[in-house]
Amino acid sequence: MKTILAALGAAVLLGACSTPQPEHFYTLSGAADTRPAKPVQYYVEMLAVSVPQQVSRNQFVVTAPSGRIELLEQQRWAGPLAGEIGQSLSTAVTNELGAIDVFRTPYPDKLPVFRISTNVQRFESVMNQYALIDAVWSVRELASNKVLACRTVASEKVGAGYDELVLGHRRAVQTISKQMSDVVRGFATGNAACPAI
16 A cells, blocks of 8 residues: 555656746837827837847846856747847837838838847846846938947846846836937937937
């Protein structure tokens, strides 16, 4: 009888060990913008974003306060991180400007077009402390071929948990997109300038 109970106990333990942990998926894109649509004044081409190789994956890469890097299999971005950042920037910039992102899309010549390139140099996630995006980006006015290259270091304090970490990165993306939008407007008025770092 004891042997049977021990075998059953071992089977239960093995079954518990083999139960897969649920995966949780997150996106950098926020809730849909419910403001009335602005008249379209610009076209933008949001080029594909580049990110550091160590975070170029779906899994969260977080840094412990001790400095140890952890790859989290159960916490994942909804898509590759570069794509998540690019989609979020595109949505935020077009909403802010009342623009259309025409990357890889034919468009008429009646409106000014601004090409935006983004190179994320650091994407840091420190649990219970901060979410940071350090990006070098440029805006090129296609009609004049004038270009302005800028840098944004957006660091946001975060509370406990993965939801807080994602919200921190969303706020960082919003900071970058607002600065991009300001530069586009600056080109339109003849006083484009990078934000102070």
